[in-house]
Amino acid sequence: MNLLESQIKIMPLGGVRENGKNMYAVEVDDEIFILDCGLMYPENELLGIDVVIPDFTYLIENADRIAGIFLTHGHADAIGALPYFLSQKQVPVYGSELTIALAKLNVNGYAGSRKFKNFHTVTKNSRLKFKHAQVSFFKTTHSIPDSLGISIKTSAGQIVYTGDFKFDQAADPTYQTDFARLAQIGQQGVLALISDSANAESPYEMASERDISAYILDTFKYHEGRIIVASVASNIARIQQVIDAAYESKRRVVLTGRDLEKIVRTAMRLNRLTLPDPDIIVPVKQLKTLAPEETVILETGRMGEPIKALQRMATSRHRLVKIKAGDLVFITTTPSHAMETTVAKTRDMIYRAGGEVKAIGDDIHASGHANKTDLQLMLNLTRPKYVIPVQGEYRLLAAHADIAHETGIPYENIFITSKGDVLRYEDQQMRLANQIEVGNTMIDGIGVGDIGNIVLRDRKILSEDGIFIAVVTINRKKRTIVSKPQITTRGFVYVKTSRDLMNESAEIVTQKVQANLDNKEFDWSHLKQDIREGLSGFLFEQTKRRPVILPVIMEVNQNRHHRN
Incomplete structure (x- = not known):
């Protein structure tokens, strides 16, 4: 370790002002330490997008300086983007036993990263020495076993990343937080705490997992029909509670979905999930x-x-299950605010089908993330000089900032960041420096990053106002229209009741095409633009809608068709 104080930069590449997609780069002199590599499930305005991952551009450009990727836990918001990153650059990946096992499932399931093997399993006692820093870990409580926080020890102090965490004094030993280690980290001096904010607005005391287990068992015992449990596949704690409650209430469990089966089998193989009866x-x-x-x-x-x-x-x-009278749908996941409308619609659908709905969030405050009291305890244990709230929308980061201020940290030492912000520590002062360009990378089917804002805008217009296609055939040599324009439309107007609109539109196309044919300097792009502008103005005037307008020009030339 250098005697001179290290130059430190902290850069969020995701996970701030949004739900999920955790990825933070910490630079210590010329080494880059990547904390988590997660994805985000899209919200409603991202039409047709499967998942969203961070923009790796900066990291790929500086890949020779990356010391490794350090993972906190095995949820998609921490490990989901790994296959996409490792298919571009191969760097070492570190994590706990279960986290690495789940990361391998992800990485091996994607063609571009299947050959990657540079995984390293760490424990709460591991100490990894690098050129300018030492990386160590501490046990945290979350809804999945083997969750770890990360400490990067530099000559200027420690940079501590909590990952997703909460405190539960009655947690099962597999999930317990190492309070002594946290206090020790605090005594050694924490320069910056990068801390989970996902539940920062909640003033309620979170139910312990023991209380949740009892609640699930009661639900199972007092319902006489089928129970359909909706859960997140990687919430191992919840899956364990469901299996235990099924055993106690003399039921059997059927797993639907390959994702779930793979995760359950992996957790069982590592003894992180136990079956009270092998035939359950x-x-x-x-x-x-x-x-x-x-x-x-x-x-x-x-x-x-x-x-x-x-x-x-x-x-x-659904390929396997149809909800019917007597079924209880038991939602054991707490949806984000963005999903509340979808959940309300889903409840209505279930009742229409004859089922009943019960959600864990209706009766009990359950979360895998720290509430206000937990966040303040983390701050008091680690005693950081600077606080960087992450993992949450802006209002959650702001709530976390207020919580930190209440513990005595001045607001000027709390940084609410945006993606791409660079926090630089030099001359014993942390300040917001320049910014790097960071966007979102959309994944749709097998396409990675090939869909941007223009495509999304077109999809939005298509979904709202439809498409309007005008096909016309011309003879450029003779400067004539061979066949009059054919108008086709989808999602814009009902053609049979809009004959006049179609005829007038065809007339506008005819005028625009003939005007361009008569022009000595004929230009294809100018012709198409003319048609678009003419139709756009007319259609908006008539309908107050703006469909996507697609002119298709066919050219007749010596018995051959040229399409433009």
Whole structure:
């Protein structure tokens, strides 16, 4: 370690002013330490997008300086973007046993990263020495076992990243926080705390996992029909509670979805998930032979998100399960604010199908993230000079800033950042320096980053105002229109009742095409632009809508068609 004080930069590449997509780069002199590499499930305005990952441009450009990627836990918001990063640059990946096992599932499931093998398992006792820093870990409590916080020890002090955490004094030993280690980190001097803010607005005391277990068991015991449990696939704590409650209430568990089965098998192999009876989980094919009062269906949906799967069940589009009278749908995940409307619609669909709905959040305050009291305890244990709230929308980061201020940290030492902000520590002062350009990378099907704002804007227009296609055939040599314009439209107006609109539109196309043919300096792009502008103005005037206008020009030339 240098005697001179290190030059330090902290850069959020995701995870700030949004839910999920955690990724933070810490530079110590010429080494880069990447903390988490997560994805985010899209919200409603991202039409058709499967997932969103961070923009890796800065890291790829500086890949030779990366010491490694350090993972806090095995949820998608911490490990989901790994396959996409590792398919571009291969750098060492460090994490706990279960986190690495789940990361391998992700990485091996993606063609571009399948050959990657540079994984390293760490424990709460691991100390990793690098050129300018030492990386160590501490046990935290979250809804998945083997969660770790990360400390990067530099000559200027420690940079501590909590990852997703909460405090639960009655936690099972597998999930317990190492309070002594946290106090020790605080005594050694923490320069900056990068801390989870996802539940910062909650003033309520969180229910302990023991209380939640009892609540799930009560639900199972007092319902006589089938129970369909909706959970996030990687919430191992919740899955353990569901399996235990099924055993106590003499039920069997059917797993639906490949994601869930892989995660459950992995957790069982590492003894992070235990079965009270080896026959408690039964194959899907036995679902029809189980009596309703013996059945628990555990549903997580594609990519581990269960709400869309429940909608398919309620509308008879699910491949295995159809909700019917007597079914209880038990939602054991707490949806984000952005999903509240979707959840309300889903509840309505379930009731229409004859089922009942019970959500854990209706009766109990359950979360895998720290509330106000927990956040203040973390601050008092670590005693940082600077605080960087992360993992949450702006209002959550701001709430966390107020919470930190209440513990005595001045507001000028609390940084609410945006993606791409660079916090630089030099001359014993942390300040907001320059910014690097960081966007979002959208993933749609097999396309990575090939969809940007222009495509999304077009999708939005298509979804709202439809498409208007005008096809016309011309003979450029003779400067004539060979066949009059054919108008086709989808999602704009009902053609049969809009004959006049179609005829007038065809007339406008004819005028614009003929005017361009008569012009000595004929230009294809100018012709198309003329048609778009003429139709756009006319259609908006008539309908107050702006569809996507697509002119298709066919050219006749010596018995051959040229299409433009």
